[in-house]
Amino acid sequence: MNIGKARAYTNIALIKYWGKKDDRLILPMNNSLSLTLDAFYTETSVQFTPELPTDRFYLDGQLQDDAQTKKISSFLDIVRHKYDVPLFAEVTSKNFVPTAAGLASSASGLAALAGACNAALDLSLTPEELSRLARRGSGSACRSIFGGFAEWQKGDSDDTSYAVQVSSDSWEDELAMLFVLVDDAQKDVSSRDGMKRTVETSVFYQGWLTAAAEDLITAKQAIKEKNFVSLGETAEANALRMHATTLGAMPPFTYWSPDSLKAMNLVRACRAEGISCYFTMDAGPNVKVLVQKKNQARLLAQFTEQFSENQLVMASAGPGIEILNSERSLTHD
Ligand code: DP6
Numbered sequence: 001m002n003i004g005k006a007r008a009y010t011n012i013a014l015i016k017y018w019g020k021k022d023d024r025l026i027l028p029m030n031n032s033l034s035l036t037l038d039a040f041y042t043e044t045s046v047q048f049t050p051e052l053p054t055d056r057f058y059l060d061g062q063l064q065d066d067a068q069t070k071k072i073s074s075f076l077d078i079v080r081h082k083y084d085v086p087l088f089a090e091v092t093s094k095n096f097v098p099t100a101a102g103l104a105s106s107a108s109g110l111a112a113l114a115g116a117c118n119a120a121l122d123l124s125l126t127p128e129e130l131s132r133l134a135r136r137g138s139g140s141a142c143r144s145i146f147g148g149f150a151e152w153q154k155g156d157s158d159d160t161s162y163a164v165q166v167s168s169d170s171w172e173d174e175l176a177m178l179f180v181l182v183d184d185a186q187k188d189v190s191s192r193d194g195m196k197r198t199v200e201t202s203v204f205y206q207g208w209l210t211a212a213a214e215d216l217i218t219a220k221q222a223i224k225e226k227n228f229v230s231l232g233e234t235a236e237a238n239a240l241r242m243h244a245t246t247l248g249a250m251p252p253f254t255y256w257s258p259d260s261l262k263a264m265n266l267v268r269a270c271r272a273e274g275i276s277c278y279f280t281m282d283a284g285p286n287v288k289v290l291v292q293k294k295n296q297a298r299l300l301a302q303f304t305e306q307f308s309e310n311q312l313v314m315a316s317a318g319p320g321i322e323i324l325n326s327e328r329s330l331t332h333d
Contacts, residue, residue: 001087003047008111008144009041009318012177012192012288014235014280015216016242017139018154018208019199026139027161028154029199033219034143034159035290036150037177038318040105044093044112046120052088059093062110073296076114079117082133089286091116104192110137111144111176130321131162148172149223151209151216163272171226172317176296178289178303179313182259187251189282204248211241232278232290239280262306263287270302
């Protein structure tokens with residue numbers, strides 16, 4: 001059997017995916033819109049082989065235990081079932097992150113795994129089919145099939161829920177995103193658990209859905225017009241609306257830490273000084289700041305005064321999934 005290898009980049013949603021209407025198929029409650037970034041990516045190799053009694057998963061050179069392998073195996077089960085492959089697989093993944101602070105991403109990880117399966121099994125999937133497959137591993141992964149801006153169209157079935165490229169006349173090349181990596185003292189609530197609790201219990205969830213539909217229209221129009229202020233304002237408001245739903249959940253929770261607030265306040269202070277920039281946040285305390293390339297040095301200078309250098313990573317727009325040449329043998333590092 002072939003070894004298939006793929007590289008996928010992480011993406012950050014400007015209009016968030018927050019809530020599922022089907023947990024098993026990973027069908028979302030609302031459309032989302034993202035920017036793929038170049039700074040964080042995953043490379044994954046897959047080989048299905050009759051020689052293995054179970055799946056084996058190496059991450060960054062380390063053989064993973066059963067708990068870690070479970071998410072990978074569940075995805076491989078979907079592939080085995082869908083494409084009639086009665087074999088276990090060896091999966092070797094490496095996360096490329098520019099600092100020790102981590103930021104492993106399920107979006108790049110599951111997209112790379114889908115791409116590697118596509119290559120290993122010679123499936124020749126179209127981008128749409130690959131997006132649908134990656135979605136089954138992790139919702140946000142379906143957007144990492146594409147570079148630049150991508151919209152995940154929620155659909156209402158396995159066949160109709162996938163991401164598409166949002167054309168922008170390469171405007172994304174003028175944009176950058178500063179990742180502010182913040183310490184997390186709290187116990188994590190995963191995005192999967194957090195969105196589930198929110199859908200089931202948040203008194204604000206209906207308001208989120210109404211607002212997200214409007215935010216999506218505004219954001220797409222802003223991309224079309226290359227209107228940075230409109231895109232930034234909409235993305236920031238959308239992130240705050242998503243995070244507001246967690247406070248209305250039962251039990252209530254938040255992903256914010258004191259340093260998240262410090263970063264958000266600094267973004268506002270930068271704006272007051274004429275640096276156009278806007279923040280967004282996901283299911284954790286890190287803050288990501290959208291800025292135009294022409295202002296990225298000034299933004300970085302401001303953040304360097306309040307955060308240490310290894311907490312700050314500047315990213316540009318990144319490419320879509322890349323299928324890499326198959327290798328003869330797997331290496332685990
Ligand atoms: C807050 O894609 O990690 O980052 O589908 O359960 O694997 P699962 O969730 P995941 O959720 C991402 C949520 C988010 C917003 C976003 O990326 O759109």
